[in-house]
Amino acid sequence: MSRGDRRAAPASTGASTGDGSLSTPPAAPVSTPPASTAEPAAPAAPRRHPALVITVLALLLLAALLASLTVGRYAISLDALFSLDETSSNVLFFMRLPRIGAAALIGAALAGAGCAFQGIFKNPMVSPDLLGASAGAGFGAAAGILLSLGSVGVELSAFLMGLIAVGVSYLLSTAIGRSMRGVLVLVLSGMVIGNLFQAFTSAVKFVADPNSQLPEITFWLMGGLSAVRDSDLYWLLFALIVGGAGLFVLRWKINVMGNGDEEALALGVEVKRVRLAVVAFATLLTSASVAVAGMVGWVGLIVPHLARFLVGADQRALLPASMLLGSTFLLVVDDLCRSVYTTEIPLSILTSIIGAPLFIYLIARTRKGRH
Amino acid sequence: MAKLRIDALSCGYATRPVLSGVSLELAGGETLCLLGPNGAGKTTLFKTMLGLLRPLAGKMSVDGEDTASWGRRRFARTFAYIPQEHAPAFPFTVLEVVLMGRTPHLGALGSVGRTDERIAREVLASLGIEGLAGRDYTQLSGGERQMVLIARALAQQPAFLVMDEPTASLDFGNQARVLSRIRTLARGSSGEPLGVIMTTHDPNQAFLLGHRVACIGRDGSFVQGEACEVLTPELLQNLYGVEVGFAELSTADGQSLSLCTPLLEDR
Numbered sequence: 105m106s107r108g109d110r111r112a113a114p115a116s117t118g119a120s121t122g123d124g125s126l127s128t129p130p131a132a133p134v135s136t137p138p139a140s141t142a143e144p145a146a147p148a149a150p151r152r153h154p155a156l157v158i159t160v161l162a163l164l165l166l167a168a169l170l171a172s173l174t175v176g177r178y179a180i181s182l183d184a185l186f187s188l189d190e191t192s193s194n195v196l197f198f199m200r201l202p203r204i205g206a207a208a209l210i211g212a213a214l215a216g217a218g219c220a221f222q223g224i225f226k227n228p229m230v231s232p233d234l235l236g237a238s239a240g241a242g243f244g245a246a247a248g249i250l251l252s253l254g255s256v257g258v259e260l261s262a263f264l265m266g267l268i269a270v271g272v273s274y275l276l277s278t279a280i281g282r283s284m285r286g287v288l289v290l291v292l293s294g295m296v297i298g299n300l301f302q303a304f305t306s307a308v309k310f311v312a313d314p315n316s317q318l319p320e321i322t323f324w325l326m327g328g329l330s331a332v333r334d335s336d337l338y339w340l341l342f343a344l345i346v347g348g349a350g351l352f353v354l355r356w357k358i359n360v361m362g363n364g365d366e367e368a369l370a371l372g373v374e375v376k377r378v379r380l381a382v383v384a385f386a387t388l389l390t391s392a393s394v395a396v397a398g399m400v401g402w403v404g405l406i407v408p409h410l411a412r413f414l415v416g417a418d419q420r421a422l423l424p425a426s427m428l429l430g431s432t433f434l435l436v437v438d439d440l441c442r443s444v445y446t447t448e449i450p451l452s453i454l455t456s457i458i459g460a461p462l463f464i465y466l467i468a469r470t471r472k473g474r475h
Numbered sequence: 476m477a478k479l480r481i482d483a484l485s486c487g488y489a490t491r492p493v494l495s496g497v498s499l500e501l502a503g504g505e506t507l508c509l510l511g512p513n514g515a516g517k518t519t520l521f522k523t524m525l526g527l528l529r530p531l532a533g534k535m536s537v538d539g540e541d542t543a544s545w546g547r548r549r550f551a552r553t554f555a556y557i558p559q560e561h562a563p564a565f566p567f568t569v570l571e572v573v574l575m576g577r578t579p580h581l582g583a584l585g586s587v588g589r590t591d592e593r594i595a596r597e598v599l600a601s602l603g604i605e606g607l608a609g610r611d612y613t614q615l616s617g618g619e620r621q622m623v624l625i626a627r628a629l630a631q632q633p634a635f636l637v638m639d640e641p642t643a644s645l646d647f648g649n650q651a652r653v654l655s656r657i658r659t660l661a662r663g664s665s666g667e668p669l670g671v672i673m674t675t676h677d678p679n680q681a682f683l684l685g686h687r688v689a690c691i692g693r694d695g696s697f698v699q700g701e702a703c704e705v706l707t708p709e710l711l712q713n714l715y716g717v718e719v720g721f722a723e724l725s726t727a728d729g730q731s732l733s734l735c736t737p738l739l740e741d742r
Binding site: 356363372412 | 527555578
């Protein structure tokens with residue numbers, strides 16, 4: 105049975121963490137430790153202290169929030185934060201604060217969604233837009249711009265299309281695969297639907313007005329937080345509370361699903377129901393984020409990876425750690441976006457430039473078997 | 476002690492029935508080894524017992540209670556499944572893996588708590604592997620991983636253990652260690668006696684455990700009984716399609732133990 109489960113893992117990359125050691129099990133005796141030692145004498149992996157790490161990550165986020173207030177083309181020093189003149193306070197409250205809030209919320213949302221997706225797909229190489237959320241949202245936004253829906257309309261259209269794309273992926277997978285290998289069929293459906301929606305986006309670009317609409321679509325797809333409004337924050341906060349609470353409730357079941365469908369079922373988990381719920385909550389987080397910020401890659405992929413190094417694989421610690429770390433990460437990246445160059449750099453460019461080498465580093469470490 | 480009763484069970488997939496007319500009984504304290512060639516339907520029977528597959532016909536009951544109406548959690552509180560050791564995709568600690576056995580006892584929205592952690596640690600201690608608690612499960616040896624999976628199953632506090640070739644990937648010594656642990660668990664030396672159903676490819680393990688066997692043939696035949704009575708050279712030859720040699724071994728405590736081995740064809 106277990107062999108079938110391993111086959112169901114989406115891509116060969118995912119099996120990397122554990123399977124390497126499987127082929128050559130060292131012939132150590134089963135009962136190694138003497139019964140007298142209550143505590144492990146010398147555990148191979150460094151023992152983690154999740155509560156401590158999470159506290160440090162929370163403090164780190166606070167520091168990043170504070171620092172982000174001072175960063176930008178219009179510099180406000182830390183001291184000046186407490187004695188603001190009119191220009192400074194305008195910059196701070198109407199431009200910088202919403203933006204900082206959005207970066208923090210979106211970072212947490214994407215990292216949380218990625219964390220849960222990696223858990224249920226049993227694969228640390230999975231990102232939260234695996235099932236087509238970003239591709240759908242991209243098409244929704246492009247279509248909204250083509251139809252001149254206005255900024256609220258574009259956002260709404262992006263959000264809904266993200267949900268629709270994932271919904272179609274899910275329905276497609278249940279229609280095709282009734283066997284136990286539900287995960288594989290779901291991943292493949294996601295790929296197909298994602299590709300389809302990308303084609304739709306290309307079609308929209310093709311017919312869009314090359315002087316006004318096409319550049320707008322292109323910029324939207326590159327991602328950015330320069331157009332964030334206060335109302336976006338309420339949206340994001342709502343999505344983060346609902347999606348985050350949903351994933352929090354399912355945290356232990358996501359752990360158990362890391363063993364594969366059959367073992368999870370045998371441990372009493374209603375696998376299909378939990379998977380559907382996780383997909384729904386994570387997609388709410390992803391779609392809301394993408395609708396506000398456009399395409400922001402990498403966050404949902406590398407941040408949970410990074411968090412796993414710090415607190416281990418248990419979602420009870422991994423989920424909050426990922427969300428805190430995701431917030432900090434996106435805050436810092438967005439700070440760079442709006443301060444490195446005279447004009448703003450699109451968010452997705454920097455997340456990729458920072459994310460890609462970081463990811464390679466993480467893979468290299470995993471290969472060596474150090475978690 | 477719980478009593479499992481299977482009556483004229485047919486199992487398989489809707490389009491492809493695999494086994495039919497299987498009847499057996501198993502009580503706590505008993506061990507049943509399932510023997511049969513690859514593809515005969517051992518796994519299918521397992522999945523049906525665990526409630527992963529619906530029976531196509533027939534009835535399964537525990538203490539007279541029909542399992543047809545059971546939900547996932549009810550199954551998991553009665554039957555614990557021990558798969559062949561394998562590494563999950565994520566570096567869970569041993570304690571976390573064992574805690575997963577507590578899942579069927581949790582509320583719908585809950586997570587594991589202090590009581591669950593105490594039970595998990597007790598189980599690890601009862602197996603003599605409490606020192607592994609903080610270790611990374613994916614970094615353990617095959618034998619250690621198999622013991623951790625047994626611990627996880629015990630943390631489920633089930634009435635029956637369902638084991639899928641628990642010794643398949645273990646070395647000679649660890650096979651023996653795991654088998655004696657299985658026998659201890661069945662006898663109830665460390666708690667309530669459990670009913671154990673395990674598949675194995677090695678008929679000698681049925682002799683060693685000295686309990687009941689059930690043989691599933693590729694033609695769907697189903698023979699069961701005491702290991703030493705059922706497992707004759709003729710039966711094994713028919714079952715696996717190879718010639719089988721038998722020998723008697725006198726153990727140190729003066730008992731005699733049957734052993735068998737397949738004989739290689741002379742070409």
